[in-house]
Amino acid sequence: MKNLLAQKDGELLVSRICQSESTQIDVKGCLIGGEQVMVIAGPCAVESEELLKETAFKVRAAGAAMLRGGAFKPRTSPYSFQGLGEKGLKLLARVGEDMNMPVISEIMDSEDIGLLADYADILQVGARNMQNFALLRKLGQLKKPVVLKRGMSASIEEWLLAAEYILAGGNSQVILCERGIRSSEPWTRNTLDLSAVALVKELSHLPVMVDPSHATGVRSLVSPMARAAIAAGADALMVEVHPQPEKALSDGDQSLTPRGFSTMMRELGPVARAVGRRLR
Numbered sequence: 001m002k003n004l005l006a007q008k009d010g011e012l013l014v015s016r017i018c019q020s021e022s023t024q025i026d027v028k029g030c031l032i033g034g035e036q037v038m039v040i041a042g043p044c045a046v047e048s049e050e051l052l053k054e055t056a057f058k059v060r061a062a063g064a065a066m067l068r069g070g071a072f073k074p075r076t077s078p079y080s081f082q083g084l085g086e087k088g089l090k091l092l093a094r095v096g097e098d099m100n101m102p103v104i105s106e107i108m109d110s111e112d113i114g115l116l117a118d119y120a121d122i123l124q125v126g127a128r129n130m131q132n133f134a135l136l137r138k139l140g141q142l143k144k145p146v147v148l149k150r151g152m153s154a155s156i157e158e159w160l161l162a163a164e165y166i167l168a169g170g171n172s173q174v175i176l177c178e179r180g181i182r183s184s185e186p187w188t189r190n191t192l193d194l195s196a197v198a199l200v201k202e203l204s205h206l207p208v209m210v211d212p213s214h215a216t217g218v219r220s221l222v223s224p225m226a227r228a229a230i231a232a233g234a235d236a237l238m239v240e241v242h243p244q245p246e247k248a249l250s251d252g253d254q255s256l257t258p259r260g261f262s263t264m265m266r267e268l269g270p271v272a273r274a275v276g277r278r279l280r
Contacts, residue, residue, distance in 0.1 A: 013167040014160050014174075019205045025145050025173050027121050028102045030065045032145075032175055033207030036280040037272050038236040040104060040209075041261060042068035044251040045081060046088035049095070054243050056099045058258035063265045065280045066122075067092070067101040068238055072108045073250055074128050081249040089119040096121075104147065104238075110135045117144055127151050127179060127214075130162050140169015147175045147209060147238075152182040156196055160204060176200060176208050177238065178229075180215030189217020189254065192225050197232040208233065213240040213254045222256055223264040227271045239264070 012018060024033040032038050041059040046052055046069040056067050071088030073081060084091070089105060096103035102121035107113060108129065116123050122145045129135055130151035139146050146166055150159045163174050178197055180190025192215035197208050210229035212222045226237050242248045242255040256264065265279070272278050 012160075012164055013172075014163050014204045014206060016203060016205050021205060023172065023205045023207060025175060025207060027066065027145055030102055030280065032209075033235050035277060037230055037234065037268070037277050038065045038280055039063060039265065039268075040066040040068050040236060040238040041241045043070075043242045043248065044213075044240045044255065045070045045073050045083055045249055046091050047084075047249050049091050051243060052091055052095045053098075055241055055258065056095050056101060058243070059241050059261055060099050060101060062258070062262040063279055064261075065101070067096050067099065067103045068240075069103065069105060070250070071105050072112065074106070074108055074126055075250075086115060089116065093119040107135070107139075110138045113138055113142060117142060121145070122147055122175075124177075125149060127154075130154055130159065133162075133165055136162060136165035137169055140166045140171045142171050143173075144171075145173040145175060146171065147177050149177040149179045149211070150181065150193075150196070152180075152190065154181070156199060156203075159196075160200070163204075163206060174206050175236065176204070176206050177211055178208065178215070178234075179211040187218075188215075188221065190215050192216060192229075194225075194228055194232040197229065197234055201233045207235040209236040209238055210234040211238045213238070213251070213256075217251075217254045219245065219254055219256060219260070222254065223260070223267060226264055227267060230268060230271045230277065231275055233275075237268075 041064040073083035104122040212225035
């Protein structure tokens with residue numbers, strides 16, 4: 001990527017050659033990319049209003065700034081829970097408003113951009129769609145923040161060029177999300193590439209988020225990787241939390257309990273201060 005940046009001589013909008021100052025993205029008063037490290041938390045999928053309310057109340061009390069929840073779920077098996085669709089988006093927006101928390105949900109199809117934009121404050125592009133260029137081009141026309149997750153086998157160059165599609169369309173509100181890459185290691189769901197966080201912060205002005213839940217797939221590894229992510233320079237974290245992970249309809253094995261999330265948040269504070277940052 002360094003060679004590409006040099007060859008382009010600043011033409012890439014994602015590069016620090018084009019913009020030396022770090023981009024900061026304001027989401028209803030939550031500033032991503034500033035001194036504060038933002039923590040986004042919530043269930044992998046919106047399952048019911050009661051569960052979402054309980055989760056939102058507890059993660060907010062522990063220090064989470066934003067609420068996550070999937071309404072459309074890309075699943076490996078067509079027989080797995082696929083989400084509640086628009087009903088889930090309405091529940092997410094309602095609970096987020098009640099809790100005064102901006103909400104984030106995943107966009108899977110370019111035809112659903114208008115629907116997602118009506119309810120979500122941030123649209124998330126999942127790893128499987130990182131190089132869905134038709135979707136990226138349309139998100140470039142949107143005036144809302146977009147989280148772009150790194151593809152499971154994507155290089156850093158491919159990841160940044162995917163972000164370039166959105167910026168080139170006119171939308172500069174892009175947050176890059178490292179969520180682990182596929183490797184030969186069988187003990188974790190993915191392999192969290194924290195070197196990518198530090199490198200991307202060097203190459204690009206865009207804020208970087210880390211998802212330690214998908215990166216590991218193991219509940220006990222989420223907190224240590226969250227601490228390591230802040231030490232590596234992450235501007236935000238996105239963590240899956242469920243009141244009863246053993247009963248979750250999606251990704252229960254990697255979801256923290258509310259108590260586990262509260263413990264993690266207490267552990268993150270000293271790490272953030274050690275690197276000149278602080279939790280919101």
